Amino acid sequence: MKRISYAIYCALFCFGIMSMSQLWAAEEGASKKSMELKQVKGEEGKVSTANVFNRLLKKDKARNLPPPEDGVHDADNEGTHVLQPPLIAYEGLPKTDFGNYVDWVQALQKGYLNPRYDRVDPTVEPLVMDLDIVREVKASVPDVVFPHKPHTQWLHCSNCHPAIFIPQKNANQINMSAILLGQKCGVCHGKVSFPITTLSCKKCHSKPKPDNWKPPLSSASVKNPWR
Numbered sequence: 001m002k003r004i005s006y007a008i009y010c011a012l013f014c015f016g017i018m019s020m021s022q023l024w025a026a027e028e029g030a031s032k033k034s035m036e037l038k039q040v041k042g043e044e045g046k047v048s049t050a051n052v053f054n055r056l057l058k059k060d061k062a063r064n065l066p067p068p069e070d071g072v073h074d075a076d077n078e079g080t081h082v083l084q085p086p087l088i089a090y091e092g093l094p095k096t097d098f099g100n101y102v103d104w105v106q107a108l109q110k111g112y113l114n115p116r117y118d119r120v121d122p123t124v125e126p127l128v129m130d131l132d133i134v135r136e137v138k139a140s141v142p143d144v145v146f147p148h149k150p151h152t153q154w155l156h157c158s159n160c161h162p163a164i165f166i167p168q169k170n171a172n173q174i175n176m177s178a179i180l181l182g183q184k185c186g187v188c189h190g191k192v193s194f195p196i197t198t199l200s201c202k203k204c205h206s207k208p209k210p211d212n213w214k215p216p217l218s219s220a221s222v223k224n225p226w227r
């Protein structure tokens with residue numbers, strides 16, 4: 001009888017230790033998780049939340065809210081309430097499925113908009129350059145075409161050259177991680193121009209791979225083929 005109760009006691013004791021260690025592990029996991037969350041939180045200022053492709057980032061619930069509700073403008077300021085709400089301002093403009101749902105390139109090219117190129121001098125014309133740069137992507141996604149034309153209709157050369165991009169084909173290393181972190185194309189895309197979402201990939205990845213395309217082999221695998 002004594003033996004049995006000893007066994008039960010032992011089992012209970014062991015169970016106790018086990019659940020305590022489990023609890024401890026769970027607590028450790030939880031504090032790790034909150035640390036991770038804190039790290040992501042710290043990145044929030046640097047990384048655009050419009051790039052909803054990045055699942056670590058919180059999604060914007062609503063877009064194009066009126067200025068007093070958009071979290072950007074000061075609702076206590078009288079001037080904020082005088083501003084035209086985006087939904088009214090954007091009415092009739094060509095649409096897209098992402099960002100603020102306006103196709104700004106079409107809006108400009110079809111003449112819906114006529115923005116002033118210089119803040120003070122209304123006679124200054126943009127310096128438009130029609131030069132497409134194709135960036136061959138090693139992965140199987142379509143290649144990237146960077147079109148200078150729609151960019152230089154809005155921007156000055158010095159907005160990109162030389163601070164963001166050295167003006168020489170393939171002189172810059174660009175990849176998706178950098179873009180999603182707000183560098184390279186991501187300096188603007190996801191902030192002031194269309195964001196990276198699963199619907200916008202083909203805006204940049206617009207040149208299909210040739211039919212005979214094969215993934216490039218590294219020099220090591222060419223020298224020492226495994227078969």
Ligand code: HEC
Binds near residue numbers: 129133165166169172
């Ligand atoms: C929105 C950003 C942006 C703007 C604005 C811009 N460029 Fe570029 N430019 C690029 C990118 C990206 C490349 C490609 C770099 C690469 O492949 O590494 C490039 C490449 C170039 C090249 C190299 C072409 C080649 O074949 O090697 C020249 C020259 C150039 N740009 C001139 C200009 C001029 C002139 C303007 C203004 C009229 C301008 N760019 C405006 C982003 C921009």
Ligand code: HEC
Binds near residue numbers: 175179198199201
């Ligand atoms: C704003 C333009 C832009 C958008 C939008 C975009 N990409 Fe990219 N992507 C690039 C550029 C530029 C590169 C680098 C190309 C190179 O190697 O020179 C790239 C590279 C890649 C690569 C190769 C690996 C790497 O990181 O370099 C993959 C895969 C890729 N993109 C997938 C996607 C997918 C999937 C989407 C949509 C969710 C997407 N891209 C949206 C511009 C874009």
Ligand code: HEC
Binds near residue numbers: 150185192
């Ligand atoms: C300095 C800001 C800036 C940078 C950097 C930038 N873009 Fe853009 N991009 C714009 C603006 C502004 C537009 C026009 C508004 C829009 O479409 O959202 C635009 C439009 C585009 C378009 C749409 C063209 C169309 O016909 O609809 C493509 C494609 C594009 N960018 C690709 C890229 C790629 C690829 C890179 C990086 C190599 C890049 N952009 C870097 C600001 C930028």
